Amino acid sequence: MPPIKTALLAYGLSGKFFHAPFLAANEGFELYAVLERNNQKAKHDFPDVKSFASLEELLVDESIELVVVNTPNNTHFELAKQCLLAKKHILLEKPATATPEEFLELIELAKSVNKQLLVYQNRRWSSDICAAKEIIKSGKLGEIIEVHLRFDRYRPTISAKGFKENELPGSGILYDLGSHLIDQAISIFGKPKKYSIQKGMYRNGTMVDDYAFVHLLFENQVNAFITVSMHVLDIQPGIVIHGTKGSFIKEFCDEQENQLMAGMPPNHPDFGLELKNKEGKLTYIDKNNHTIVERIPSQKGNFNGLFKDVYECIRNDKPFSVCHEEILEQLTILNTK
Known part of the structure; x- marks a missing residue:
């Protein structure tokens, strides 16, 4: 099986330390692209990575299979939606969305385009x-x-x-x-x-x-x-x-x-x-x-276990460790006024 070509939507603390090192070290993935509108910091660490200046430009690249949505919390829902509509699998940083209703909409959208909606809860592997x-x-x-x-x-x-x-x-x-x-x-x-x-x-x-x-x-x-x-x-x-x-x-x-x-x-x-x-x-x-x-x-500790699960889910259609029902319950609690 070829590695999963993966794009990061940001290269701040999360992208630089919690995603890129695992994508680069795991033979099941290829750290292929990063969305960087201004400074191209990722290239300093990964010279072969492709840099995109806009999300639209990134999403039309058909070789990208997986997009990591590791942007500020308030942007998760809209960006995840755009990625799914472009028929990309997504790994969505926690908290997945601000409300359970938004996450339910993403679940249904992922089903309709036959793509995986996966949530990054790495501290299960602490x-x-x-x-x-x-x-x-x-x-x-x-x-x-x-x-x-x-x-x-x-x-x-x-x-x-x-x-x-x-x-x-x-x-x-x-x-x-x-x-x-x-x-x-x-x-x-x-x-x-x-x-x-x-x-x-x-x-x-x-x-x-x-x-x-x-x-x-x-x-x-x-x-x-x-x-x-x-x-x-x-x-x-x-x-x-x-x-x-x-x-x-x-x-x-x-x-x-x-x-x-x-x-x-x-x-x-x-x-x-x-x-x-x-x-x-x-x-x-x-x-x-x-x-x-x-x-x-x-x-x-084994954060890499999460990425192995992502690979198995996308390539071999195995269940992901962090199920949607658990995320919905979490978001319901977080959203309590």
Whole structure:
């Protein structure tokens, strides 16, 4: 099978670090083109890449099979629609759209043109959340009662990125970071039975939420508490799980983002390895009623697993790991007023 010729719609942080390195390293893809209206930065890193000055020009290139829509959140729906109408498969950055209604329209459009609509939720392949999933599956925690997922930052001032700071569809920390954590919870526990949301705006002059708390209630009385904040100077553990027989605590310490920004390619043997002394702490009661404490190392983080799934979906028509129903549920929660 020939590699999938792929185009990026932007070459900012997302394109440069979270997409291009994987497309270049994975033999199933060819990083063929980038949409760059002004500076042609991609050519500095990938001299053979084709540069387009307009989306219209890019979409008429029939050799392009897959388009990565990695533009600001408020543009996702319209750009994805244009790409599908041009009969391209699309990999759509999270949050997929601002509303579930927009995503439903894209689902129907993708079906009508017989193309794949795939959503990029790369943090399902983070080392830390994968470790948590394995601990839950092991049964050592007993029946799960509560799961706390946090994404903390300390950024008390307004950034220069207008698309993130202005009151636009899909803006604010809940859409930006909460979409990761809500997706992780849904990927583990399924569709929540009910949920509640609290958002706050604490920075001087902010027009968007910079704090959010979500409570998801799943089957079997499993509670997931999700917190995203721009106001945490002392970063807290990203994963805390309590069950009837034990607890698991772990930092959000996946190293893939740091490695990519340091220039490590995804096919490097050390890519995805966590730093030393970042193991999770598992405390549980064994069958002899003894309290056991273990340090649990993570497996490698593997964002490349997402791209392998994209390839299998497009070339071999296999189901994609991130299904449309899960994205619709996520967007319904994010869109709650």
